[in-house]
Amino acid sequence: MWHTYLISAFKTNPLATRGVCILPTAVVSFLPWQTSLNQKTDKVRLEMEHKDKSMIIDGRALRFTEGETILEVARRNHIDIPTLCHLKGATPTGACRVCVVEVEGARTLMTSCTVPATAGMVVHSESPEVIRSRRMTIELMLTSGRHDDCLVCPSSGDCRLQDLAFRYKVKGATFTPSGVKYPMEAANPFILRDFSKCILCGRCVQACNEVQVNEAIDFGYRGAEAKIVTKGDRALKDSDCVFCGECVQACPVAALVPKNARLVPRMSETRAVKTTCSYCGVGCQMNLHVKNNRVWHVTGCEEVAPNHGSLCVKGRYGFDFIASEHRLTTPLIKENGAFREASWDEALDLTARRFKEIAGAHADAVGVLTSARVTNEENYIAQKFARTVLKTNNIDHCARL
């Protein structure tokens, strides 16, 4: 099944599958000593002569370590080369060509996310040629599918394509839109796939295959029919997908969004609070996105250990319990086998009195079960309470691993 549906050359440049080719992608050799564009560069180049592992970006001499790409050197030095398909931790594909730069001596523009820095290389990150190319790329993306409805798009304000369009003042009016080829898919509890927004950047494919290694999705079909598909182009719910949502976090547009994204506040309206996942012992760092005292989205924190942006389905989508209507809100006291509501004073006084009576009458007759789910501070207080107030070491927690 898999093979009949899908093109065999998955691992090739996905752009070839889009029928959209802006510039030849062949890697071109370049001559670093070729004539420079301006005098400033010349001067800096003289200064750095004989110093290997240095290059020039936008007139600045910058050191690099072997294997770093032009993009990495630029980012480290706060030179803002825009990217779209580039996904940290995955093999650069050079698919989107948003990150192109001009390298002196090269015959064509080069994708900075794929090309390694070399000694003496001279790069212009925002030359007229570069800007022209980026505008064309963005223009084509805006005309693939539907991108004329930013006003009601759940990703508005949190969309890389929108940001790029703004930065390069592209309105997407140059070409005829390609129209909507595949219907939306919402047949699962967590993820909405809106193919009309997909720009085939491949970040989701890399997130799924190279970062989480769940191998649920890939490029499928050829040319203008290209689509991100599961094996056999089934619905996500019937595929190998485990709903980790790595692809949703990676998608730069609204092609992959939380199932309810159109019904809840947009990410850009929320405030992010960084915290630690309360499920398993990995302790993933996550952002709770809050508006009006409610958590609406959860995303992984990208720059920190231990998870570097990844989460699993529980951490990312298992937060309904916070606002559940079944939460306990008031103390309860059992009388004649049934609970009745009580004030905090009454419940705590009763508890304090009974603990005091029992602990006073018999040594070690009271125990405390603290929890592997509550905080260190709360565990510390619980054991201090057992030991100093109840005067017992009868303190434990349930699961021992």
Place this chain on the structure above:
Amino acid sequence: MTNPISDIEKADVILVTGSNTTETHPVISSAIKRAAKFGGKGLIVIDPREITLKQYATLKMAPRPGGDIAWINGMIHVILKEGLQAKEYILDRTEGFDAMAEAVAPFTPEYVEKITGIPGNTLVEAARLYAGAEKGSILYCMGITQHINGTNAVKSLANLAMVCGNLGIEGGGVNPLRGQNNVQGACDMGGLPDVYPGYRKVHDESHAQTMEKAWGVTGLSRTPGITATDMVDAAIDGTLKALYVIGENPLVSEADLNHTEKGFHNLEFLVVQDIFMTETAQAANVVLPALCFAEKEGTFTNTERRVQRVRKAVDGPEGVPADWEIVCDLARRMGVPMEFKSAEAIFTELAAVTPAFSGLSYKRIEKEGIPWPCPTADHPGTPRLHVGSFAKGKGTFFPIEWTPPAEVTDAEYPLALTTGRVLYHYHTGTMTRKSKGLNERSPECFVEMAGSDAKNLGLSDGTLATVTSRRGNIKARVKVSRRMHKGTVFIPFHFAEAAANRLTNAKLDPDSKIPEFKVCAVRIGSAPEARG
């Protein structure tokens, strides 16, 4: 863990056992899969089930439940026989090698095959693969520990690591994957009957005095308390009369639930503090509401000992204080004031009295968590334990004998039951089963078994079956699956209405007091479908 999560991808070979990592620790499983798939690293996966991770394995083994010590000793046996051990490391950094070597001598591949069903040549290959790597990392989870001899199985894994010089190096280690988010922290903070925060023994006079001074109290009990599982027995015989349960749901999570229930119902006074009306709260005399992680400040410590911040994102239900505030209030009402201004103030105190935490503060862990031990304010934290030398000088080998599980299958109860988690739920399901989406993906309890077992029992996929052990019975849907080997069935323990722990055996590991959740004997028959 002795080593950080980031070390997994630095190992040359990774051995994973007793951990269905892709479902229980998904984000760690990604690191393992990346290492195997893209890093060209060897991956050995040992589990009674054909778990997903095995698809990425260089080599996989499926021992019968309860056979762990046998194959571990067997691997050491092969390594020693073929002279693959790290001779210098053993000489310089360890002690007790000879006794250990003697203990593993009987564990020939043939003998191991008899106990575990692992083909002898597979065991030999596994031993060569693990010992042949420069850096080998061992990851394990409850599949190893939740056995009557779990502590010994962990020690034998340490033997295996030390034989190959893999403890105390980058990319090595013997790494337990902690199940619950803050089980590491609960232990570190002294939520155990025999130790104060920082694992100092309560019966050690000098430690007790140190704590008395730190807390400004006298008369701390020098007698270790009783464990959760022993509390149940003590409640049944009447010596334990009152229990205060904070954020746990033992009436689903404890082994042999019928027995546990008996204990809880025998208590004179039970207080349960939780965010939901759990099964345990139902049994309480007083129920106190609590805040969840998104509503309070604090810290959790993850499986790699990394102390990380928990931050308040939303207000909780009106008037509900944090767990620590409730406890402090109780203390005050009992006439022993325990006053703190904030979670941070508690952290400051606990760091001051816990040597491994002395250098930690909220400020230091603001951006990224720090793994303890972190003794001073300028100490970077300790991602790897035992580097250069072991905490106690030399690493000790322990001679470990294999013992069969407490309960083995017989004619009456012919199937081995093993319990565990599924991806979409967590622990007793208190939180995850409130999620519509997670429930949709995993709506109910099931009993997973091999097609041949189902056929023999006259059951098919989706039929309702009754699973019976010597302690109780539950109903669950049959899930026929290629992941199971003949003779072993699996039931997840998240579902209170069909709680797997009605079946499990509360027999304890004598050292760790962990019950043998991972293997007991059951029989299965078809159940009449409920009408309605």
